[in-house]
Amino acid sequence: MSVLPGIIEDSRLNKLSNEEISRYSRHLLLPQIGLEGQERLKAAKVLIVGTGGLGAPLALYLAAAGVGTLGIVDFDFVEESNLQRQIIHSTNDIDRPKVASAADRINALNPDIKVVPYNTRLTSENALSIIEDYDIVADGTDNYQTRYLVNDACVLLGKPNVYGSIFQFEGQASVFYAKEGPCYRCLYPSPPPPGLVPSCSEGGVLGVLPGIVGTIQANEVIKLIIGGGNSLVSRLLLFDAWEMRFRELKLDKDPGCPICGEQPSIHELIDYEQFCGLKPDHEEIPVDTIEATELKARLDAGDKLQIIDIREPHERAISPFPGAKPIPLGQMTRRIDEFDDQIDSVFLCKVGQRSVFAIRALQEAGYKGKLLNLKDGVNAWARDVDNNLPQY
Amino acid sequence: MAKVLIPTALRAFTEGKSEAEVSGKTAGEVIAALAKTYPDLKQHLFDEGGKLRSFVNVFVGDENIKNFGGLDAPVSENETVTLVPAIAGGNADLCMGACL
Numbered sequence A: 001m002s003v004l005p006g007i008i009e010d011s012r013l014n015k016l017s018n019e020e021i022s023r024y025s026r027h028l029l030l031p032q033i034g035l036e037g038q039e040r041l042k043a044a045k046v047l048i049v050g051t052g053g054l055g056a057p058l059a060l061y062l063a064a065a066g067v068g069t070l071g072i073v074d075f076d077f078v079e080e081s082n083l084q085r086q087i088i089h090s091t092n093d094i095d096r097p098k099v100a101s102a103a104d105r106i107n108a109l110n111p112d113i114k115v116v117p118y119n120t121r122l123t124s125e126n127a128l129s130i131i132e133d134y135d136i137v138a139d140g141t142d143n144y145q146t147r148y149l150v151n152d153a154c155v156l157l158g159k160p161n162v163y164g165s166i167f168q169f170e171g172q173a174s175v176f177y178a179k180e181g182p183c184y185r186c187l188y189p190s191p192p193p194p195g196l197v198p199s200c201s202e203g204g205v206l207g208v209l210p211g212i213v214g215t216i217q218a219n220e221v222i223k224l225i226i227g228g229g230n231s232l233v234s235r236l237l238l239f240d241a242w243e244m245r246f247r248e249l250k251l252d253k254d255p256g257c258p259i260c261g262e263q264p265s266i267h268e269l270i271d272y273e274q275f276c277g278l279k280p281d282h283e284e285i286p287v288d289t290i291e292a293t294e295l296k297a298r299l300d301a302g303d304k305l306q307i308i309d310i311r312e313p314h315e316r317a318i319s320p321f322p323g324a325k326p327i328p329l330g331q332m333t334r335r336i337d338e339f340d341d342q343i344d345s346v347f348l349c350k351v352g353q354r355s356v357f358a359i360r361a362l363q364e365a366g367y368k369g370k371l372l373n374l375k376d377g378v379n380a381w382a383r384d385v386d387n388n389l390p391q392y
Numbered sequence B: 001m002a003k004v005l006i007p008t009a010l011r012a013f014t015e016g017k018s019e020a021e022v023s024g025k026t027a028g029e030v031i032a033a034l035a036k037t038y039p040d041l042k043q044h045l046f047d048e049g050g051k052l053r054s055f056v057n058v059f060v061g062d063e064n065i066k067n068f069g070g071l072d073a074p075v076s077e078n079e080t081v082t083l084v085p086a087i088a089g090g091n092a093d094l095c096m097g098a099c100l
Ligand SMILES: [Zn+2]
Pocket: A178, A182, A183, A184, A185, A186, A187, A254, A257, A258, A259, A260, A261
């Protein structure tokens, strides 16, 4: 059991108004919350990093619960394909900054809440000064750079980091709080190199999954504020929406953790792009690209090409590329003998990121023929060459 | 035999399978047996030096093998071994998750 005391000092508490007492009566009737717990919620300041799939339910539930100050950080704009899961944004908000759309929705839900929008990317330069003002950080980001940044900033400032992460049908949640238990780096000292992890912009996610995981995060935030209950500190919750299975694993503080261990080597924020291997490596062989229009011209001219579609069958079905040979990315090296190195090969996927990894895999396996990457993928083909194909 | 639970992020390398029954008396033996059945999985679990990658955790039961012997951690008959790779998604628009 990890029963933590509430994080808000008594000196910050203010009495509730009669209107607030009516509004939050269903909380006040719970002995675990009561008047004092609700006053702690009112005094609390929570920073939500990201107003996407996880940030949406986090912000809505924390606003509904009466958390007095909500900071929201995002630099992105609302896109149509967000609306399948990011329930804080609406169709009318398409093309608006996400923090503006989220702030309006929070204000409409609960005008008592003070919303502080940060229409910016969280960086090593601004993270400490932003996070410093808050009691708790809820991490709803979508990339390793920001996850390590949020973790490190929280460890350095002594703040709890309420963590959630999703992938397709699976989610993870925990509370990383170095004062009381492990941090994210105790579990994962460093991220996967980009070569092994193509971008999820090409991956799907079940819309309700971030709803469930983000709501679990909101629950943990509330317990940290009011104190009591059993915190997710030192536990990793795994959720599989397809199997409908929750599992719980024990997490321990790693004495050798580079930031919260016994002899930490990290004492300040670092360059997280570099740490995550996102800065181009000079020794890396560049990948040759081909524009969609150029590919069309070569096909029209009767050039002999082997066009390889590296997408899985269900994805190919969304926007099939005529005449391409399907070889899923996971099978590339195993099927190297199916290539003719006397003929140029063109690799394609949705937006031209995973196909780079296919080319790299063949280069590493010693393939000698010419390898071209279709720039911006099938979506570019649909945009520039064949308007009958959908972009997705 | 131990039951290995394979997360979605790694299923592209296990022919879509979410579970595998493999034999082995230690965590290392169990994972090596799994990587033998699914060779494409190997580079995602082990680095060039044969060490477990820093973004993959292995749990035997509910305990992280880091805390009891690493790859030498004992695995008893019918135990569940869970692979837990780092996933970064939260938004699914621009995430660098462990996805393929
Ligand atoms: Zn740590």
